[in-house]
Amino acid sequence: MSIGYLALVLHAHLPYVRHPESDFVLEEEWLFEAITETYVPLLSVFEGLKRDGIDFKITMSMTPPLVSMLRDPLLQERYDAHLAKLEELAEMEVERNTHNGHLRYLAEHYANEFNHVRQVWERYDHDLAIAFKQFQDSNNLEIITCGATHGYLPLMKMYPEAVWGQIEVACQHYEETFGRPPYGIWLPECAYYEGLERMLADAGLRYFLTDGHGILYARPRPQFGTYAPIFTETGVAAFGRDHESSQQVWSSQVGYPGAPEYREFYRDLGWDAEYDYIKPYIMPNGQRKNVGIKYHKITGKGLGLSDKAWYDPYWAREKAAEHAGNFMFNRERQVEHLHHLMQRSPIIVSPYDAELFGHWWYEGPWFLDYLFRKSWYDQNTYDMTHLADYLQQNPHQQIARPSQSSWGYKGFHEYWLNETNTWIYPHLHKATERMITLAQREPVDELEWKALNQAARELLLAQSSDWAFIMRTGTMVPYAVRRTRSHLMRFTKLWEDINQGKIDAGWLDKVAAIDNIFPSINYRTYRPL
Missing domain, CATH: 3.20.110.10 (Glycoside hydrolase 38, N terminal domain)
Structure with missing residues (x-):
């Protein structure tokens, strides 16, 4: 029991x-x-x-x-194409490594994995x-x-x-x-x-x-x-x-993911392969990127990427089983100890x-x-x-x-409010105040109704904690800044157009097609509680 x-x-x-x-x-x-x-x-x-x-x-x-x-149908379509390129690359890797037993074994592992992903993806109709x-x-x-x-x-x-x-x-x-x-x-x-x-x-x-x-x-x-x-x-x-x-x-x-047997995340075929060979599978501008095929294991702490040994899924799976058993054992002892102390x-x-x-x-x-x-x-x-x-x-x-x-x-709010991202909050607060004001309006026609709802979407998208988080981590910062600014600028134009009674219908259609999240949103959610 x-x-x-x-x-x-x-x-x-x-x-x-x-x-x-x-x-x-x-x-x-x-x-x-x-x-x-x-x-x-x-x-x-x-x-x-x-x-x-x-x-x-x-x-x-x-x-x-x-x-x-x-x-989203557009992203489903794009993922379908992304997966097709992965499948193609994995099959090419199987052929390319015909005379290297371990690399062929790894390439076949990925080919089988991507094939399984395809089966699941299609079984659930994307x-x-x-x-x-x-x-x-x-x-x-x-x-x-x-x-x-x-x-x-x-x-x-x-x-x-x-x-x-x-x-x-x-x-x-x-x-x-x-x-x-x-x-x-x-x-x-x-x-x-x-x-x-x-x-x-x-x-x-x-x-x-x-x-x-x-x-x-x-x-x-x-x-x-x-x-x-x-x-x-x-x-x-x-x-x-x-x-x-x-x-x-x-x-x-100190946790399980650092075990030497596990796959090395930071070494990827997109950076290791010869440029002309990998070029069709990296960025359209020719810049390298991760492609998701990784042949090396962590190997040991403190090693450079060039010192990593070949990965073996068999031994990695064995280690995962060992770690699962260890996790279970530790939770059993933890529960027994706590039950004795708590008497519940x-x-x-x-x-x-x-x-x-x-x-x-x-x-x-x-x-x-x-x-x-x-x-x-x-x-x-x-x-x-x-x-x-x-x-x-x-x-x-x-x-x-x-x-x-x-x-x-x-443990508190410092990561999302610091010298890297503090600049966003006066703009977010101003947009919020304006949205609360807009929420008091009753639209004069269908176009204004659409604009009010799009304003609510733009504010929500600007508020995403991901942008402040990325600015703090220092990775992909230009994208996070661009996203924050673009949503705030779109919101500001909507605010001005609605108040001036001159809504740009063509521009609104374009923005609504791009930022189309929450199709059933009602801007009145911002009315004072």
Whole structure:
């Protein structure tokens, strides 16, 4: 008989990147890589578990930008072409390495993998959001929502209408996609501020996730720390991240992904192959890029990329099985210890970015597969659960007020408000004030209605926390700056045109075709609460 719970939570999110105005934009490949390396492998794991009678349970956010991109016909078409080039390159690699046994073995591995991705992609008619929905319908997967565009909510709290816009639009979009309202929400960047739970309750949400210190510093101090959720005064539950199990997986320094047997992310055929050979598979302007075929393993800490040894999927899979067994063993001991201290069943909440599994840590989906199977067959100390099931089975919890927090650097808001990105916030605040004013209007005709709704879209897209995050990390900064500026400039033109009564219909049609997220949005969501 089990004496505790383990809840894995995956956060599946990408910023909204869609450029019909251009034939090629490198950032669209963020989605394509995630489909190939994370989302299809996760679906394959779920299918295999279901096929073998394993009643697995897992929670996963699917953010509105990600769902919108997964279901967009233009991006589906472009991914189809992207996958076709991967398949072609892998087959060429098989032929090219006929006389090199290990490289041919690796090339065949990739050719088989891309062929499998193709089969899954076509089996679900290119709609992976609905593919995941089937596992929610069977109660194996609990899909939760997020902010409409992953806006960083604590930095909007002076404008409750903006926070409400992020929440309400997300919930409406979720219901349109999955056929029922969402039960839970992954707060963008797990960022919480006191009072946010009132809006979550008004939106019908039952729980949210925060970092561990958001629970540990709650008032009054929770009796069971992060090993039980707390109920806020509104009735909305808050789950806190378990540091021990999280670090064991996500850390490349002390966690599993840094094992020498695992695939090296940073060495890729797109940079290793002779230029004339690889040119058709890199950027149209001739610049090299990662193509997703990687032949080397991590090998050891401190080695340069040129010193990496050949990768072997067989031994990497064996290591993933070993790590899954170790993770299970550690959770058993953790649950036993906590149960003895608490005199009740603890829940260990282990949240991760979904893209860790497959994209960054190539063997991550294998690890999950082994963990579910080992937990099902080889232990009875804990039950794996998703958060909705846990709350239904454990409806009585301590009432407390969580502490302001995030899961970013130093645990608060510094990563999204610093010298690299502080310049964006006066512009975002001004646009928010203007949107709240626009929301008071009643449109005089269909054109103004369309313009008002497009203004709401542009504000939401400008608010994405991804842009501030990228500016802080220092990678792809020009793109993040360009996106922030373009959405703010489009919003400003809409504001001016609406107030002057001179809406440029042709320009509006072009912008609406580019930034077409949330087709059912109603600008009135920004009216004062």
